Amino acid sequence: TTEPQTILTERRDRVGLITLNRPKALNALNTELMTEVVAAVKEFDADAGIGAIVLTGSQKAFAAGADIKEMSSKTYAEVVGESFFGAWDELSRSRTPIIAAVTGYALGGGCELAMLCDTIIAGENAVFGQPEINLGVIPGIGGSQRLTRAVGKAKAMDMVLTGRQMKVDEAERMGLVSRVVPTDKALDTALEVATTIATKSAIATALAKDAVNRAFESSLTEGVRAERALFYSTFATDDQTEGMAAFVEKREPRFTHR
Ligand code: CO8
Secondary structure, eight states: OOOOSSEEEEEETTEEEEEEOOGGGTTOBOHHHHHHHHHHHHHHHHOTTOOEEEEEOOSSEEEOSBOHHHHTTOOHHHHHHTTTTGGGGGGGGOSSOEEEEEOSEEETHHHHHHHHSSEEEEETTOEEEOGGGGGTOOOOSSHHHHHHHHHOHHHHHHHHHHOOEEEHHHHHHTTSOSEEEOGGGHHHHHHHHHHHHHTSOHHHHHHHHHHHHHHHHSOHHHHHHHHHHHHHHGGGSHHHHHHHHHHHTTSOOOOOOO
């Protein structure tokens, strides 16, 4: 396998860190970067030694969108034929929780990529937006759907139709991000959150993530039923036995992810 050219990857104990690394293009998402991020997430997800993944960019830009220079000359036949950017969908198949650490611009595909992650920790300088309308196109990596689910119809229509940028305080008020921290602390905070998650039972975190995601994929009755079945299934794991025994014995649990 060849070394990735557009990202950096690193393991920190049970946390996998992926850093977008096209600084000259403000981490614009091109096909190569997409392929490398998807491969890195798949590799971490398949690794029993990794319990959480952090995805980040630079202080200036998480990602300033899909690569407009790569896209601009494509024809309809080409984008349809190659299922342009379809591989991004594979990120939502990761069972390992993915945390976005967003500083600077998260625009267009960058905002969509952050929303493909399970939660977003933002620095004070973070800026979100879906500016595709300014280019004569519309969001294409789930933005119209995930932004609407995250912030509701009125805000999503406002953002998608005007293409305006949303500063971090508005994004926090809207529930788009889970925490706002000083810009130079965003990555550290995301790594701390990931480290906390990675100490839990990996089976339980995967089931918990699945259960929360059901809220977006099903009716309330179906979602509650699915949650109950997933909850019951935790009683087939060693980690349930260990977690409850540790509580009763007033000690820290030693999860084996079994
Ligand atoms: N694509 C390609 N290159 C980019 C992009 C981008 N999205 N954004 C920035 N760059 C490049 C610039 O061209 C520039 O390169 P160069 O030095 O060679 O001219 C370099 O990065 C630095 O950018 P700026 O000089 O513009 O930096 P500023 O600090 O002045 O401005 C901004 C920063 C405001 C972020 C500005 O760069 C900007 O507006 N960028 C474009 C934002 C945008 O419109 N993003 C949406 C793109 S469309 C999209 O994401 C659609 C996704 C759906 C596709 C799905 C298909 C199925």
